[in-house]
Amino acid sequence: MATLEKIRAIVAEQALLDPADLSDEATLDDLGIDSLGIVEIIYAIEEEFFISVPFNANQPEASDFDISSLSAIAAAVDRLVTDQTSA
Amino acid sequence: MTRRAVITGFGAVTPLGITAEATISAMQAGRCAIGPVDIADGDRLTHPIGAQIKDFDSAAHFSRSEQALYDPAVQFSLVAAAEAMAQAGLSDGVPIPNRAGVALGTGGGGMCTVEDSYRIVFAEGKNRVHPFVVPRLMANAAASHIAIRHGLQGPAFAVTTACASSNHAMAQALGLIRCGAADIVLTGGADAMLIFGVLKAWEGLRVMSPDGCRPFCASRNGMVHGEGAAVFVLESEAHARVRGATPLVELAGAAMTADAADVVMPNQDGAARALAGAFSDAGLCAGELGYINAHGTATAASDRMECAAIRQALGAAADGLAVSSTKSLHGHCMGGTGAIETLAVISALRDGVIPPTANRREADPECDLDIVAGVAREVPVAAALSNAFAFGGLNAVLAFRAIG
Numbered sequence: 204m205a206t207l208e209k210i211r212a213i214v215a216e217q218a219l220l221d222p223a224d225l226s227d228e229a230t231l232d233d234l235g236i237d238s239l240g241i242v243e244i245i246y247a248i249e250e251e252f253f254i255s256v257p258f259n260a261n262q263p264e265a266s267d268f269d270i271s272s273l274s275a276i277a278a279a280v281d282r283l284v285t286d287q288t289s290a
Numbered sequence: 291m292t293r294r295a296v297i298t299g300f301g302a303v304t305p306l307g308i309t310a311e312a313t314i315s316a317m318q319a320g321r322c323a324i325g326p327v328d329i330a331d332g333d334r335l336t337h338p339i340g341a342q343i344k345d346f347d348s349a350a351h352f353s354r355s356e357q358a359l360y361d362p363a364v365q366f367s368l369v370a371a372a373e374a375m376a377q378a379g380l381s382d383g384v385p386i387p388n389r390a391g392v393a394l395g396t397g398g399g400g401m402c403t404v405e406d407s408y409r410i411v412f413a414e415g416k417n418r419v420h421p422f423v424v425p426r427l428m429a430n431a432a433a434s435h436i437a438i439r440h441g442l443q444g445p446a447f448a449v450t451t452a453c454a455s456s457n458h459a460m461a462q463a464l465g466l467i468r469c470g471a472a473d474i475v476l477t478g479g480a481d482a483m484l485i486f487g488v489l490k491a492w493e494g495l496r497v498m499s500p501d502g503c504r505p506f507c508a509s510r511n512g513m514v515h516g517e518g519a520a521v522f523v524l525e526s527e528a529h530a531r532v533r534g535a536t537p538l539v540e541l542a543g544a545a546m547t548a549d550a551a552d553v554v555m556p557n558q559d560g561a562a563r564a565l566a567g568a569f570s571d572a573g574l575c576a577g578e579l580g581y582i583n584a585h586g587t588a589t590a591a592s593d594r595m596e597c598a599a600i601r602q603a604l605g606a607a608a609d610g611l612a613v614s615s616t617k618s619l620h621g622h623c624m625g626g627t628g629a630i631e632t633l634a635v636i637s638a639l640r641d642g643v644i645p646p647t648a649n650r651r652e653a654d655p656e657c658d659l660d661i662v663a664g665v666a667r668e669v670p671v672a673a674a675l676s677n678a679f680a681f682g683g684l685n686a687v688l689a690f691r692a693i694g
Contacts, residue, residue, distance in 0.1 A: 217355075219355075239421070239422070243421055246418065246421045
């Protein structure tokens with residue numbers, strides 16, 4: 204499954220929605236996901252992709268991990284997978 | 291004038307049933323819920339027995355995201371609290387949120403969460419745990435979630451005194467009502483630690499029974515663990531009357547003492563001081579007591595000490611009342627046990643049925659009180675005590691009075 208589809212499934216589970224209803228550009232805020240939900244999504248991503256995500260809930264915007272939309276998350280995950288498997 | 295406190299609602303999730311009334315019915319029938327435990331790594335336990343809650347359907351009560359956030363101890367507490375609030379006629383909320391609180395006992399807090407997380411990081415070598423481990427395991431989680439769910443905005447906290455946690459919590463709740471800090475307090479206690487690591491730790495103390503809980507029996511050979519929660523709506527008598535709530539029993543008094551002696555060996559003097567303190571705090575004399583729900587763990591030392599303490603505190607009146615230990619039915623539910631045993635007291639005071647001590651094969655001459663054994667006894671009871679004597683030498687005895 205492509206990264207974006209895996210992210211869509213993870214976020215949909217957290218949002219209690221059908222993955223088909225989540226657009227690539229949907230934001231977590233649009234989907235009604237609160238700060239605890241974001242932390243659960245980060246955890247699920249780490250489990251799914253065997254990566255460590257640099258995310259600090261105190262400063263989400265300052266973290267080197269873009270969660271502004273599903274496609275942004277997928278791109279960030281791809282970058283981390285590349286960095287952390289080649290390291 | 292002292293503000294009196296009455297129980298206007300109760301709820302429970304116990305090995306005997308997943309409501310308070312189901313638990314009371316099972317107690318009255320003398321049904322024993324102790325048997326083989328079905329838990330991870332249970333085959334590594336020397337004595338894999340306990341009173342396990344087996345018919346609790348978590349998914350029927352909680353969404354997937356709630357299940358991720360609530361340790362089993364919290365789940366039991368929330369279901370019990372909702373039952374209690376419904377019975378008290380408070381399902382739609384309390385009249386004044388700032389005047390309602392929570393005082394909930396727990397011995398271990400979220401021990402299942404601790405164990406599961408340790409298993410993941412230590413046994414399975416993983417380097418990350420679920421993000422909610424901290425809010426799941428904290429000892430005040432159940433108190434907090436009850437406050438959140440029911441909008442209780444006054445004093446709320448957890449009380450932890452090992453096996454006496456519920457009784458200490460209920461004593462605190464009584465204090466809050468009496469001193470005017472709250473009109474309603476949800477109180478009681480919960481523990482869910484019928485799990486490998488905890489039972490393995492208890493094995494180390496060499497006080498666990500290999501085959502069953504037989505309080506006051508000459509051949510008793512130790513305690514058996516249980517799990518569960520009971521929660522009560524404790525309310526000022528005037529507040530309950532004004533809003534037309536029906537009181538079940540009065541929590542008339544309480545006393546707490548510390549042995550200040552040994553950390554595990556029971557102490558007769560500390561227990562006796564708590565017994566005497568409780569009925570005197572309730573304005574009762576020993577002769578008015580009809581029933582004592584004993585701590586009755588079925589260890590050799592504790593039962594013998596408890597009977598001697600009852601004699602020391604009550605004198606000749608000790609021969610005029612009935613005693614039973616319902617731990618023989620639901621096991622020792624740790625920090626939740628005092629609250630669950632309050633249901634036995636309610637059975638006696640409300641229904642005139644004293645639940646029995648199960649499994650007693652032969653009387654122990656060193657426990658020479660009127661032990662209700664085998665089958666329940668039907669007799670009107672006007673006032674009763676409930677004992678809890680914890681490791682650490684911390685004792686709390688509650689005194690109850692029937693209504694009307």
